[in-house]
Amino acid sequence: xxxxxxxxxxxxxxxxxxxxxxxxxxxxxxxxxxxxxxxxxxxxxxxxxxxxxxxxxxxxxxxxxxxxxxxxxxxxxxxxxxxxxxxxxxxxxxxxxxxxxxxxxxxxxxxxxxxxxxxxxxxxxxxxxxxxxxxxxxxxxxxxxxxxxxxxxxxxxxxxxxxxxxxxxxxxxxxxxxxxxxxxxxxxxxxxxxxxxxxxxxxxxxxxxxxxxxxxxxxxxxxxxxxxxxxxxxxxxxxxxxxxxxxxxxxxxxxxxxxxxxxxxxxxxxxxxxxxxxxxxxxxxxxxxxxxxxxxxxxxxxxxxxxxxxxxxxxxxxxxxxxxxxxxxxxxxxxxxxxxxxxxxxxxxxxxxxxxxxxxxxxxxxxxxxxxxxxxxxxxxxxxxxxxxxxxxxxxxxxxxxxxxxxxxxxxxxxxx
Amino acid sequence: xxxxxxxxxxxxxxxxxxxxxxxxxxxxxxxxxxxxxxxxxxxxxxxxxxxxxxxxxxxxxxxxxxxxxxxxxxxxxxxxxxxxxxxxxxxxxxxxxxxxxxxxxxxxxxxxxxxxxxxxxxxxxxxxxxxxxxxxxxxxxxxxxxxxxxxxxxxx
Numbered sequence: 001x002x003x004x005x006x007x008x009x010x011x012x013x014x015x016x017x018x019x020x021x022x023x024x025x026x027x028x029x030x031x032x033x034x035x036x037x038x039x040x041x042x043x044x045x046x047x048x049x050x051x052x053x054x055x056x057x058x059x060x061x062x063x064x065x066x067x068x069x070x071x072x073x074x075x076x077x078x079x080x081x082x083x084x085x086x087x088x089x090x091x092x093x094x095x096x097x098x099x100x101x102x103x104x105x106x107x108x109x110x111x112x113x114x115x116x117x118x119x120x121x122x123x124x125x126x127x128x129x130x131x132x133x134x135x136x137x138x139x140x141x142x143x144x145x146x147x148x149x150x151x152x153x154x155x156x157x158x159x160x161x162x163x164x165x166x167x168x169x170x171x172x173x174x175x176x177x178x179x180x181x182x183x184x185x186x187x188x189x190x191x192x193x194x195x196x197x198x199x200x201x202x203x204x205x206x207x208x209x210x211x212x213x214x215x216x217x218x219x220x221x222x223x224x225x226x227x228x229x230x231x232x233x234x235x236x237x238x239x240x241x242x243x244x245x246x247x248x249x250x251x252x253x254x255x256x257x258x259x260x261x262x263x264x265x266x267x268x269x270x271x272x273x274x275x276x277x278x279x280x281x282x283x284x285x286x287x288x289x290x291x292x293x294x295x296x297x298x299x300x301x302x303x304x305x306x307x308x309x310x311x312x313x314x315x316x317x318x319x320x321x322x323x324x325x326x327x328x329x330x331x332x333x334x335x336x337x338x339x340x341x342x343x344x345x346x347x348x349x350x351x352x353x354x355x356x357x358x359x360x361x362x363x364x365x366x367x368x369x370x371x372x373x374x375x376x377x378x379x380x381x382x383x384x385x386x387x388x389x390x391x392x393x394x395x396x397x398x399x400x401x402x403x404x405x406x407x408x409x410x411x412x413x414x415x416x417x
Numbered sequence: 418x419x420x421x422x423x424x425x426x427x428x429x430x431x432x433x434x435x436x437x438x439x440x441x442x443x444x445x446x447x448x449x450x451x452x453x454x455x456x457x458x459x460x461x462x463x464x465x466x467x468x469x470x471x472x473x474x475x476x477x478x479x480x481x482x483x484x485x486x487x488x489x490x491x492x493x494x495x496x497x498x499x500x501x502x503x504x505x506x507x508x509x510x511x512x513x514x515x516x517x518x519x520x521x522x523x524x525x526x527x528x529x530x531x532x533x534x535x536x537x538x539x540x541x542x543x544x545x546x547x548x549x550x551x552x553x554x555x556x557x558x559x560x561x562x563x564x565x566x567x568x569x570x571x572x573x
Contacts, residue, residue, distance in 0.1 A: 027420075354482035356457055356554065357425075364421050373458050386458035386480060415425060416483070417434075 010307035016396040018043040026366035032404040035368045036394035037182050037345050039232045040213055042292065043396075046235060049295035053288045061287055062261065062278075072287055079290035080277065082297040083242055087208075087227060088218040091247040097277040098285055101241035102209040103133040105228035106176075108243055108256045108280060109205060110137035113226075114174070116254050120146040123171040125202075127152040127160055127188070128382050129181040132375040134207045138176070152177070154382055158184045158336045165196055172197070175204045176226075179211035183374045183388065184335035185316070185345035187211075194223040203249075209233050213394070214312055214343055216305040219244060231289065235395070236296035240289040243280070250277070257282040300395075308395045312344035315393045319346055319402045326406050330413060334388050344393035347374075350409070353416040355387035361415060362389075365408035423544030424551070425483065428491075433483040438493035440476045442466055447474070448569055452561030454553055459485040461558045463493075465565050471500050477558065484542075484551050489558035491539050501566065508563050510536065514543055515552050 016022050021041045024031040033041060059069040061076045080093035089095045099105045114137075118124070124138045128151050138149045150168060155161040160177075175197040180187045190206060197204040205226035211217060213234035219227050226249075231240040245253075255262055255273045259282035265272040273279045300308070317339045323331050323346070334347040350358050355371035362369055370390045373380045380386060391405055442464035451462045459481030466474035475497050477489045492511075496504045514536065545555045 356482035356484075356551070360424065360548070360551070361421065371457070380458075386460075415421075416430065 010303045012398055019396045027364050029366035032367040032401050034391035035370050037392035038370050040235050040394050042235055043299055045299050046292045046295045050288045050292040053291040060284055076287050076290045079294040082294045086297045088220050089244055090220055094276055095244055095247050097243040097280045099241040099243055102228045102230040105241050105243035106133050107137045109226055110141045112253045112256045114141045118147045118173055122173045123148045123150050125150050125172045125175045127177045128154045129379045130178055131182055134176055158186050160188055169200045172202045175202055178207040180343045182210050183347050183376045183379055185343045186336055187341040190222045215309040231293045234296055237289040237292040240286045240293055256280050259283045303395055312393055313339045315397055316344045347388040347390045349388055353412055355389040358389040358412050361412035362408040367405055367408045424548055426541040428538055428541035429487040432487035432490040436490040438476050442476045448565055450561055450565035452557050454557050459557055461489045461561050463561050463565050467569055472496055472504050482554050484554035485557050488555045492558045495539055508559050511559055515556050
């Protein structure tokens with residue numbers, strides 16, 4: 001296994017060759033997968049790691065004493081260590097909780113930490129560019145315990161408007177924001193927000209779903225308190241998410257779901273929850289998926305997260321310029337033009353053509369983009385949109401993908417005249 | 418690319434670009450009913466004026482994809498001025514069309530075919546069934562109209 005300190009080498013063509021799903025032919029053309037912001041495509045080593053787990057060592061984790069049960073447990077706990085290393089968790093694997101996905105991580109945060117620590121008069125500060133996963137659990141908590149949910153506005157430059165942040169921070173106990181908008185591609189100033197939150201005695205939680213697969217993640221450098229993401233957006237499998245928080249915070253958080261695996265003791269009079277991350281992992285966890293996630297971390301480390309970030313910037317800069325050249329104002333980009341502090345997500349509003357029709361025409365060319373509100377309805381409303389067609393890059397994306405995108409967009413524009 | 422031409426027939430694009438019966442009616446006497454497609458954000462609002470068992474006028478507003486909006490326009494043109502029983506029957510026929518599988522449209526089974534012929538311009542929407550995720554776009558206006566008629570029925 002690579003240690004993460006090894007020399008990195010990045011060639012998107014090699015990543016592509018290692019990604020079996022990119023060999024598909026769709027409507028007679030090679031697939032052009034531009035939906036990595038929704039879910040990334042796993043490379044062969046990730047798929048192999050999961051197959052190997054089922055073929056050689058599958059058994060339930062923890063408690064078993066036979067050899068394959070030990071191997072299965074080691075593999076599962078090894079994934080915790082891999083993730084701790086990947087995001088630079090200061091106290092290692094003891095701070096990594098596995099969930100179903102980033103959405104469940106937010107629900108865990110709201111229903112465990114939030115319900116224990118927040119009440120009437122306390123404010124959770126979100127931003128208008130949040131995914132519903134970082135909005136709805138807070139409204140549910142509001143309805144349950146009477147907190148206030150407040151939003152940082154988004155400016156016309158598609159970035160967070162912090163001009164009134166001192167006023168907004170009044171009564172705030174938790175700032176919970178995305179690291180990168182899944183619609184705009186905007187990268188938020190997390191270090192600045194963390195400083196502001198901490199100056200006001202609040203904690204800061206981060207939706208890192210769009211960040212972890214695309215740029216280096218260092219929870220110590222960012223100085224954040226909670227960090228949530230999904231494995232399937234970082235070349236890993238579906239069904240597995242992560243919540244990181246500092247060990248001292250985790251130790252004080254009450255359990256989330258109840259059941260086997262999360263207890264220290266159960267009797268007919270009650271239960272005592274386990275200590276550490278397993279307290280939040282009731283029932284048989286996604287074991288094979290954890291093996292896949294370990295392989296994804298190793299794969300990403302081998303590519304180098306800085307290299308992936310640079311690749312995203314190069315592709316985005318090229319695509320934004322060419323969409324402008326080709327379509328002028330006919331295809332409007334909903335997101336920042338500056339490729340610094342911006343990821344490889346390109347939301348498009350095609351004049352006179354609804355996003356679903358755009359995506360339908362693109363499908364005929366084997367081009368996979370996502371139409372709709374991208375689970376960010378407050379943001380869509382902010383910009384008077386009901387839907388955009390969103391193209392997003394992964395480490396296997398090439399400039400030739402943008403060629404096909406533009407060819408297909410031309411057809412959509414022509415069809416709807 | 419034949420598939421795409423099945424979906425985006427010229428009639429559909431025409432109704433999308435120049436929707437018929439677009440606008441609002443005064444409420445009352447008209448009845449207003451809204452329909453949403455929460456997954457894709459399509460919206461239609463129907464204004465229904467019913468007099469003596471006849472849908473004497475209908476206006477539609479809304480926004481969404483070409484399929485949802487052209488279906489709304491085609492529907493308004495097809496039902497305007499019709500007795501309510503005929504409108505209800507047309508809703509039933511149209512929704513059946515949207516559940517008929519491609520193979521049975523092309524088969525010799527004549528029942529669905531007769532239904533399709535009776536639909537006139539609306540038959541242009543039959544290509545939608547080959548694109549299952551778009552069926553809900555095509556049926557949105559019809560479900561909204563049906564709900565509006567139900568609400569009128571329930572009004573004393």
